Amino acid sequence: MECRAAVLHRVGESLQVETIEIGELQRGDVLVRIRASGLCHTDLEVIQGSLAYPMPIVLGHEGAGVVEAVGDGVTAVKPGDHVVCSWNPHCGHCFYCERDQPILCEPFSRHQPQGHLLDGTSRLRVGGKELHHFSVVSSHAEYCVVPESGAIAVPREIPFDRACLIGCGVMTGVGAVTHIARVPVGASVAVFGAGAVGLNAIQGARLAGAERIVAVDVSDGKLELAREFGATDTVNAERDDPAAFVRSLTGGRGADYAIEAAGIVHSLQPTLDACWPGGMIVILGKTHVDAQVPLRWGSLMGERRIIRSSYGGARPRRDFPLLARQYLEGKLKLDELITCRLRLEEIDDGFAQMTEGGVVRAVVIMGD
Numbered sequence: 001m002e003c004r005a006a007v008l009h010r011v012g013e014s015l016q017v018e019t020i021e022i023g024e025l026q027r028g029d030v031l032v033r034i035r036a037s038g039l040c041h042t043d044l045e046v047i048q049g050s051l052a053y054p055m056p057i058v059l060g061h062e063g064a065g066v067v068e069a070v071g072d073g074v075t076a077v078k079p080g081d082h083v084v085c086s087w088n089p090h091c092g093h094c095f096y097c098e099r100d101q102p103i104l105c106e107p108f109s110r111h112q113p114q115g116h117l118l119d120g121t122s123r124l125r126v127g128g129k130e131l132h133h134f135s136v137v138s139s140h141a142e143y144c145v146v147p148e149s150g151a152i153a154v155p156r157e158i159p160f161d162r163a164c165l166i167g168c169g170v171m172t173g174v175g176a177v178t179h180i181a182r183v184p185v186g187a188s189v190a191v192f193g194a195g196a197v198g199l200n201a202i203q204g205a206r207l208a209g210a211e212r213i214v215a216v217d218v219s220d221g222k223l224e225l226a227r228e229f230g231a232t233d234t235v236n237a238e239r240d241d242p243a244a245f246v247r248s249l250t251g252g253r254g255a256d257y258a259i260e261a262a263g264i265v266h267s268l269q270p271t272l273d274a275c276w277p278g279g280m281i282v283i284l285g286k287t288h289v290d291a292q293v294p295l296r297w298g299s300l301m302g303e304r305r306i307i308r309s310s311y312g313g314a315r316p317r318r319d320f321p322l323l324a325r326q327y328l329e330g331k332l333k334l335d336e337l338i339t340c341r342l343r344l345e346e347i348d349d350g351f352a353q354m355t356e357g358g359v360v361r362a363v364v365i366m367g368d
């Protein structure tokens, strides 16, 4: 079949909305008609070249839509189901899956960077050439093919533009607090960066019952939004020393938990400094993989625990429906994350706005 998709042919170029071909579904495949697809910074990293992927490629890994068809052997979803795509489909039985670390799943780690599905091949073609999948999703298109473990049914009541956000930014931020840090009631949490992931770490901390939640950013607008998501205190890192501010609120020691969600080299040191000895730091942000990060040795002492998390400890089939229900019950904020809605043809505008920094989430809307 054919559909329209936003194709990146070369690093630094604009995306081309063109007709692509989708091959026959193979065993375990799920064809999803995409209805909403969020623009994430990881897409931008590929466009700008700080994250290398084979080209041409269809980006997008925060998608929601309706199951159109399934390949042989698929039992978890059926045509007509509303689904959110997971960008970490996993085999369920490799070394890491057996150790409850699906983010490191061996077939996923082997084939995902090659722009392939978990069987090592692509279902997509453009102009007679192989077209690559992005993180086994490729949702900036009218249709995508994902493995069964990447198609997660959610309640039909949640609108697609809200649902898609669960697939990356929400899961990563909320999960970092609830699954990775396991923040207890009454804790203090400092969150560096109030973009999509940081705001979700903040609301994760609120949902966990944290008493003091300090948001750090350089944008007063984002800090204002951070208060809506549950921050009890905010500090603009351009005007004040954020680590000193956090310590001043926490008896001079620092926060129990510090979350790095800004993804910039020079935010790591203040994140460490904002955490008290014995506390935990969770690193969610990303920068260029070859970037050198200078750190003050003393800040690595004091029994601090430093943890990296890419996807908030996601177990998508457990977590996505729960997050959707929390939204429907009014506990989880999603409406406020959407800065603008775009048509597929306007996707480059969305990335341009993201580069300028004024956007929390731009969402491409497809269909009626």
Ligand SMILES: [Zn+2]
Pocket (backbone or CB within 6 Å): 040, 041, 042, 043, 061, 062, 168, 169
């Ligand atoms: Zn993402």
Ligand SMILES: [Zn+2]
Pocket (backbone or CB within 6 Å): 090, 091, 092, 093, 094, 095, 096, 097, 102, 104, 105, 106, 107, 108
């Ligand atoms: Zn596996």
